[in-house]
Amino acid sequence: MDYRPIIEKINHHKKQPNLRYVLKEKVEGFTNRLFYTLFDSDTPVAENLEDLEKEFDAMVNLACWEVDKPCKMLWDNYVVKLPEILESLNLDAEAIVSCDPATLSIEEVYMAYPGFYAIAIYRLAHELYKTGFPLVPRLMTEYAHRQTGVDINPGAQIGKSFFIDHATGVVIGETALIKDNVKIYQGVTLGALYVAKDLQKTKRHPTIENNVTIYANATILGGETVIGAHSVIGGNAWLTDSIPPHSTVFHTPEIKIKTSSNV
Known part of the structure; x- marks a missing residue:
């Protein structure tokens, strides 16, 4: 050939x-x-x-x-x-x-x-x-x-004593700012609320203040979103707005128990 x-x-x-x-x-x-x-x-x-x-x-x-x-x-x-x-x-x-x-x-x-x-x-x-x-x-x-x-994008800024537990699936964007003593679990996303090329030079990813814990599969989006110090973000939470220090955020599932009358 x-x-x-x-x-x-x-x-x-x-x-x-x-x-x-x-x-x-x-x-x-x-x-x-x-x-x-x-x-x-x-x-x-x-x-x-x-x-x-x-x-x-x-x-x-x-x-x-x-x-x-x-x-x-x-x-x-x-x-x-x-x-x-x-x-x-x-x-x-x-x-x-x-x-x-x-x-x-x-x-x-x-x-x-x-x-x-x-x-x-x-x-x-x-x-x-x-x-x-x-x-x-x-x-x-x-x-x-x-x-x-x-x-983890190399542009992210991460403070002292950082802990990622179990690790798999964690995403941390380029302009994320993580301060000291933060702990996050598997599946956490610190991402952008909007994706557009003209936003390249802007802060697109959230700020995590000191002593915050973020549990598995939580998603926190947006460059103006600030998670206040000493807060706890529960698993599967979805956040696009800031929360004050010492907050607890969690997702409440709706539970329906099958009985003979509603099957």
Whole structure:
């Protein structure tokens, strides 16, 4: 068979000259090495930092398409933030141990909790996102999404001692603001009330104040929606308006019991 006409048509429709999927593979390898460098006791930090710098340079060459931006300076600015990120992640792990009675040890949190892994990759990606280098952070959090079922946009702002329990199905949008000591459960969505491209630069996702607990499958939408401090949001709740501090919001199911007279 003569493949030449097919090849010509495929090449004609390949319209993204910068679309190199090897970047995804490199980001995944970089993310794994970075996680091990911070947490694994058998991983030598000094050697790995040198390897991470080389891997980062390779990603920059693939992903930094705007030649007028100083992408080569990104690593130096990023690596000095790693101790601070690790300190914050240790607080997250301690929060999980404190809140979850099923936790047998803090080592279990680091190795077995998908919520912690998703938070860790988010925090590592968020620091890069702040530098104005968005693609690699997005690939990092999407890698964690595939691993855990937790979708945290690297642009979200998340405070200290954050806890995601059970994890699967959690969605946290780009402009969400989550303050300190917040605990959320599986299936929670912190999303946008409206989806339109012209809203890209506006705050579309909610603000969660300190010490809030949000139970499973609750949905909180809108950039102007603020969940007041020390509030509890019950499972399956739907919120598009702000609530004051110390509130309790819950969904009341309608229960009908079958009897012989109403069957």
